[in-house]
Amino acid sequence: MANKATVQPEWLIVDAENEVLGRFASKVAMLVRGKHKPTFTPHVNCGDHVVVINADKVRLTGSKMADKEYQRYSLYPGGQTIETAAKLVVRKPEALVENAVRGMLPKNRLGRRLFNNLHVVVGAEHKHAAQNPRAFDLNTLK
Numbered sequence: 001m002a003n004k005a006t007v008q009p010e011w012l013i014v015d016a017e018n019e020v021l022g023r024f025a026s027k028v029a030m031l032v033r034g035k036h037k038p039t040f041t042p043h044v045n046c047g048d049h050v051v052v053i054n055a056d057k058v059r060l061t062g063s064k065m066a067d068k069e070y071q072r073y074s075l076y077p078g079g080q081t082i083e084t085a086a087k088l089v090v091r092k093p094e095a096l097v098e099n100a101v102r103g104m105l106p107k108n109r110l111g112r113r114l115f116n117n118l119h120v121v122v123g124a125e126h127k128h129a130a131q132n133p134r135a136f137d138l139n140t141l142k
Contacts (some may be wrong), residue, residue: 002041009117010048011133013126016097017054019138020061025100027138028052032117033105036141045110050136051119051128056093060085070099094120 012031016024034040034047060068068085088095097120105111119128 002039002044002046004044006039007044007046009046011051011128011131012048012136013051013053013128013133014136014138015054016052017057019058021058021096021100024058024138025097026104027141028097028118029101029104030141031136032101032114043110045113045117047114047117049117049119049128049131049133051121051126051133052094052097053121053124053126055097055120056089056122058097060096065089070095093122 014028014031028050030036031050032047034045037046040046065086066084069082070085070088071080071082073080083091085096098118101118102111102115105114119126121127
């Protein structure tokens with residue numbers, strides 16, 4: 001079993017260009033969680049840091065770009081805001097990938113810590129070059 005002392009997190013870089021959002025997010029969530037490693041332990045943060053580039057070029061199939069709605073609440077009375085995926089892409093392009101991956105992580109303290117291992121970037125340039133992330137092909141995952 002892995003523990004905090006024996007975990008060796010890697011830095012991976014994946015490209016979201018022309019990827020379908022749900023299929024892409026499930027594979028990224030598996031990398032962030034660490035389920036691709038033979039030493040996976042459910043109660044330990046044994047996942048890798050994943051840098052997602054070109055998050056603004058992810059695809060939604062069918063008419064989801066116009067029909068899919070994202071909801072947020074400001075905690076003020078009448079503060080509920082609902083916006084479509086098309087409007088969310090204009091306002092904050094990386095939010096589509098972030099929301100999809102966050103929804104596939106555990107809903108507890110571990111899931112909140114795991115989400116910090118996800119770094120979503122709009123465009124191909126990122127600020128994590130010092131960590132020497134290696135390119136990862138998502139098609140190698142099952």
